[in-house]
Amino acid sequence: MQIPQATVEAIVLSSIRQYTALLVEQEELRLVAAKAGQIERRLRDEEKAVRLLEESITKHYMALVAGDITQDTFMKKKAIVNETSAHKQAEMERLREQRTAVDDGEVAIQENIVRFRAMQSIETLDRTIVDALIDHILVYGEKDIQIVWADRLQLRRKAS
Incomplete structure (x- = not known):
């Protein structure tokens, strides 16, 4: 059974957007937790x-x-x-x-946040970004694809 490349790319792009949003949120929470003013x-x-x-x-x-x-x-x-x-x-x-x-x-975190936010709006995936973020993709069926992130965070998505 052959799954259209466009379907896989759409799911991967959506997952990368969610994943980068999660990374940005984690970085922002870390910033809030360790304010220089408190120190x-x-x-x-x-x-x-x-x-x-x-x-x-x-x-x-x-x-x-x-x-x-x-x-x-x-x-x-x-x-x-x-x-x-x-x-x-x-x-x-x-x-x-x-x-x-x-x-x-804070400087490094702000740079990462800017980089990740830019990734959330990409329309086509650069192969380097995909290679850096994704370990491998498992296709179980036309609407059932699992992405295994490089850091072993797994996210299983159903195609819409």
Whole structure:
């Protein structure tokens, strides 16, 4: 039984449009989930906490000078503040790296979204696009075709 080439091409084109729409949606969701603004807010909070810790060392030193606390107590408090400050500094560095990764990632994601949206409106399929997206096509009958995507995502379509 021979299936017309036009039928197979129509189903493949429709499936590629659906597949690219899914990819675009996933990328957009990823963008929403990891906003640089959220990271920036957390970074400002950590910076504020470090400033407060530094101010507390000054207050403890003033208490030491005034004779309100002993040298030993001051050193213990200073050690605790320094340890906490070191943890905060490490967290700030991690947040800066995360912000850089998000900034870099947003550019790449936006490029992918533009590329995929352009693919959704193609009328004829470029062989390279088909080869990149589709592993193989299984034809079960005139109106029953299965497309096996390169990433093993399978979508079985009935011809309309």
